[in-house]
Amino acid sequence: MTIPGQLEERVNDSGFALAAVSAPPGSPAERTPAQRSNLLTLTALGYQSWREQSLTLLTGRPLPLSREAAYFGALCRPQAGQAWLDIGTSSGFYAGVLARAGARVLACDISPAMLKVAARRETSPLIQYALLDAERSGLPDQSFDGVTIGATLNETARPRQMLAEAARLLRPGGQLWLMTLARDGSGLQAALGRFGGLSFPDEAQLHAWLPQLEAVGSWRRANVLFGQWIKA
Numbered sequence: 001m002t003i004p005g006q007l008e009e010r011v012n013d014s015g016f017a018l019a020a021v022s023a024p025p026g027s028p029a030e031r032t033p034a035q036r037s038n039l040l041t042l043t044a045l046g047y048q049s050w051r052e053q054s055l056t057l058l059t060g061r062p063l064p065l066s067r068e069a070a071y072f073g074a075l076c077r078p079q080a081g082q083a084w085l086d087i088g089t090s091s092g093f094y095a096g097v098l099a100r101a102g103a104r105v106l107a108c109d110i111s112p113a114m115l116k117v118a119a120r121r122e123t124s125p126l127i128q129y130a131l132l133d134a135e136r137s138g139l140p141d142q143s144f145d146g147v148t149i150g151a152t153l154n155e156t157a158r159p160r161q162m163l164a165e166a167a168r169l170l171r172p173g174g175q176l177w178l179m180t181l182a183r184d185g186s187g188l189q190a191a192l193g194r195f196g197g198l199s200f201p202d203e204a205q206l207h208a209w210l211p212q213l214e215a216v217g218s219w220r221r222a223n224v225l226f227g228q229w230i231k232a
């Protein structure tokens with residue numbers, strides 16, 4: 001793996017280092033309302049409080065971040081020296097978990113406000129932050145040992161494209177970790193899709209969209225789906 005360590009760094013106006021990458025996010029007009037809402041400073045400042053409770057609220061039973069991190073760690077076992085990409089890092093939850101395991105992380109987001117919050121919360125030198133559209137990253141093939149996508153898939157209008165890009169960036173044997181809200185056929189999801197542009201893939205769609213990857217571990221509580229996939 002060569003990418004994160006070799007990325008040239010630049011310091012943005014907010015004072016934290018951003019990895020210099022070749023695919024800055026496109027215009028806000030291309031974004032779903034959900035993606036656009038994450039560009040707001042207010043959303044970024046409130047995100048971590050929501051994240052700490054979100055899976056408990058969505059599933060109706062306690063599901064703290066510590067349990068999510070433990071489940072991710074037990075299945076994926078990130079190692080020191082590995083290179084991981086965290087797609088849509090927001091406040092840096094998965095990036096932090098990975099760095100504490102010793103992995104190097106390129107933590108990307110299309111929202112400068114989110115990156116600023118993440119860089120303040122998760123300060124490990126193993127993490128590089130990148131303003132990067134993970135649907136068209138421009139990064140070389142097979143650059144990473146692992147990719148995490150924690151709910152970012154739900155926000156894009158092009159979930160298939162995001163997954164194809166993640167698969168392309170994984171080396172053979174590399175792993176993809178997904179935490180996503182699966183389709184439940186509810187009116188609420190239909191409204192969130194219509195007005196927020198959110199996508200709720202079902203499990204069969206995920207399999208169809210990841211033809212080079214095999215699902216090796218999964219856990220579902222209510223409509224929250226966790227899954228570990230390995231690239232052949």
Ligand SMILES: C[S@@+](CC[C@H](N)C(=O)[O-])C[C@H]1O[C@@H](n2cnc3c(N)ncnc32)[C@H](O)[C@@H]1O
Nearest residue numbers: 038088089090093109110111133134150151152
């Ligand atoms: C629901 S939050 C996910 C938070 C984080 N992964 C976690 O588990 O806490 C989605 C994040 O993905 C970012 N995002 C949405 N579309 C993206 C894209 N195409 N490329 C990179 N980041 C994206 C948003 O700005 C937002 O910060």
